[in-house]
Amino acid sequence: MSSIASKTYETVPACRVAFLGLGVMGFPMAGHLAKAGHSVTVYNRSPAKAQAWVAEFGGAAQATPREAAAGADIVFSCVGNDDDLRSITLGADGAFAGMAPGAVLVDHTTASADVARELYAAAKNLGLAFVDAPVSGGQAGAQNGMLTVxxxxxxxxxxxxQPAAMAFSRAFTLLGASGAGQLTKMVNQICIAGLVQALAEAIAFGQKAGLNMPQVLDVIGKGAAQSWQLDNRGKTMVADQFDFGFAVDWMRKDLGLVLDEAKRNGSRLPVTALVDQFYADVQAMGGHRLDTSSLIKRLR
Known part of the structure; x- marks a missing residue:
């Protein structure tokens, strides 16, 4: 059974592409590129994952980012954090060392705006281009090829x-100069943090009040309280199910980036800072890999 959902792909000229980082997001994203007809070479820190990808989708795997990037028109990446990103782009075995002048590296890691600007400048000095392109939509969005980028x-x-990236996207939008993608992802995470905490409090309150919460969610989901979180996580929160979606550890990493950036630009984020501490409580309860909707566990 394929790790990606079927999708109708736009007809675009086939490119030689590389994909660096085959985690829960990168594995299906690279798969959609292959299914769309592009020639894909992959790299992953653990080679077994790269070999599993090749077994499912074809293409080729290489032992270093530099080798994977050699000859590619576009190099896509999706890794864990700023340091991971530097490790696959810079240095003798990094992707920049293997890319030909005019090639573009598109990074889908949720990272800092600072590292985006740093790598943009490094790429430009080498005659390359760099686009910071974090995504929203989670593992399901990656598998369905419907990410917002x-x-x-x-x-x-x-x-x-953009034409190649639409293989795994439903929207792929330029929002400004280098770093603007990462800053927009921070806006996204600020919104989600507040929404999930509000939904957790609402469900906990309704359950304490003795309401039929699945029915309540159906009703309020047709009004002004409707949100993606309510539609997709409300009933699973009621059912105490948290074994899917975006992990608490990842959200804390993202909110750390948000709060660091807020210190630099003078933003006041009292609710976001509070919810970050609530996620720390969930981690202390052992919920590191639970979905972000597990915030409600603090209230029960």
Whole structure:
């Protein structure tokens, strides 16, 4: 059984692409590129995952980011954090060392705006281009090829990569100069943190009040309280199910980036800072890998 859902792909010229990082997001994203007809070479820190990808989708695997990136028109990446991103792009075995002038690296890691600008400058010095392009939509969005992608960088580089990137996207949008994609993802995470905490409090309150919460969610979901979180996580929160979606550990990493950026730009984020501490409580309860909707566990 395929790890990706079927999708109708737009007809675009086939490219030689590389994909670096085959985690829960990168594995299906790279799969959609292959299914769309692109020639894909992959790299993963643990080679077994790269070999499993090749067994499912074809293409080729290489032992280093540099080798994977050699000859690629576009290099996509999706890794864990700023340091992981530097490790696959910079240095003798990094992707930049293998890319030909004019090639573009599109990074889907949720990272800092600072590292995006750093790598943009490093790429430009080498005659390359860099686009920061964090995603929203979670593992399901990656598997369905329906991610929302927020981009920062030069318009020419963005336009070069957008047709291929639509293989795994429903929206792929340029939002400004280098770093704008990462800053937009921070806005996204601020919204989600507040929404999930409000939903957790509402469900806990309704359960204490003796209401039929699945029925209540059906009703309020047709009004002004409707949100993606309510539609997709409300009833599973009622049922105490948290074994899917975006992990608490990942959300804390993202909120750390948000709060660091807020210190730099002078933003006041009292609710976001509070919810970050609530997620720390969930981690202390052993919920590191639970879905972010597990915030409600603190209230029970």
């Amino acid at each position: 927020m981009c920062g960088g030069d318009a020419a580089a963005f336009e070069k990569v």
